[in-house]
Amino acid sequence: MKSSHEALVRISAITLLALALTGCRPHDFPQYPPGYREYAYVTNGGSGTVSVFDVVNVRLDREIAVGQNPVAVAASPTRNEVYVVNSGAVGAQGSVSVLNAENNAVAGTIAVHRAPVSIEIDPAGELAYVANSVSNTISVLDLNARREIAAIGAGEEPVVVRIAPDGKTLAVANREAGSVSLIDPANRKVRAVFEGCPGASDIVIVPDSTKVFVACSAGHQIMAIALAHAEAHPAAPAQSIAAQPDRLEALLDVGQAPVHLALKPDGGEVFVSNSLANSISEVYATTDEVGGATLIGEDPVRGLVSSDNSLLYVANFHSQYVAVYSIDDGKRIGSVQVGDGPAALAFSAAGHLLFVVDSRSSDVAVVRIATRSLFTLLPTGRDPNAIAVKSFKLP
Secondary structure, three states, rough: OHHHHHHHHHHHOOOHHHHOOOOOOEEEEEEOOOOOEEEEEEEEHHHHHOEEEEEOOOOOEEEEEEEOOOOEEHHHOOOEEEEEEOOOOOEEEEEEEEEEOOOOEEEEEEEEOOOOOEEEEEOOEEEEEEEOOOOEEEEEEEEOOEEEEEEEEOOEEEEEEEEEOOOOEEEEEOOOOOOOEEEOOOOOOOEEEEEEEOEEEEEEOOOOEEEEEEEEOOOOOEEEEEEEEEEEEEOOOOOOOOEEEOOEEEEEEOOOOOOEEEEOOOOEEEEEEOOOEEEEEEEEEEOEEEEEEOOOOOEEEEEEOOOOEEEEEEEEOOOOOEEEEEOOOOOEEEEEOOOEEEEEEEEEEOOOEEEEOOOOEEEEEEEEEEOOEEEEEOOOOOOOOEEEEEEEEEE
């Protein structure tokens, strides 16, 4: 009789738990159509692997061996592929591993140059640009043929390359040179170089492709550059066009050691993670004005703005917290405890989950956006450092 009672209690508890989870599910986990797949890919620098997480079921799917010291990852916007940058041994030639997202296996490897550290995919998904930090070059990769088709000279130690939304400019941050190279992707020539940005470390380009912002991490400024464009002459017919060259627009004072820039999806503001100042700065993109600084946490290194432009999430590396900043209210409104050493962030495709890569505890924290609370921690390989999310639907 006692065992029957205990069994009934257990069944009742399980039923209540299932009902509670079912009640939460519409908030936290969308109902996906048949054949829908979504994965988060995390590079593990110390393991030479990529951890693949099933976003639909919120679990570790598998770990894939890639090249030595993977440091960056990007998902194709047009095909079911993911590209992993393998930096290799110190000063050695690196590579890019091509992952087939449908079966999560390595589909190919593309050789690049020494110490590649970042990758950018063009909007058509046809070309990739890889910054080779020791070779001082940008590799141009044909993703159809899976090979390098050109190498463009950059400044000393290029660490980040970004392509403008209109496809007419590549902007490169050269950390050791303290400069920014602007490249014309059509002819693969450097068309302008701007110096005076010590420790250039990150770049954002506004949605209308008119302006570039660059973080100067060895100082306390960010650089604003107006990009070359064609402009109708006010006193002439519409056919009469005057070319406007690239020009330095401003050097803006922010906090000490600005290491990362987060752009609002609408392009209105740029949020600067000031690593040594433990703060973020808000920059108005159209006017180049700094709206002020807010203490945000210990060693902020990465920011990410929600798709509705309302919230900024900031990874504070020397802590176990991601801070939450209300953009409309202009203040920090809370934080979420994650693992140790949060270093990279990504939203799920539907925006209901935030994935936080914790570099010191070697895990990924999964945060519910609806409640801004930790859902679970999932294990990675050693020294995880970057993340990309890919979603698609199988036929």
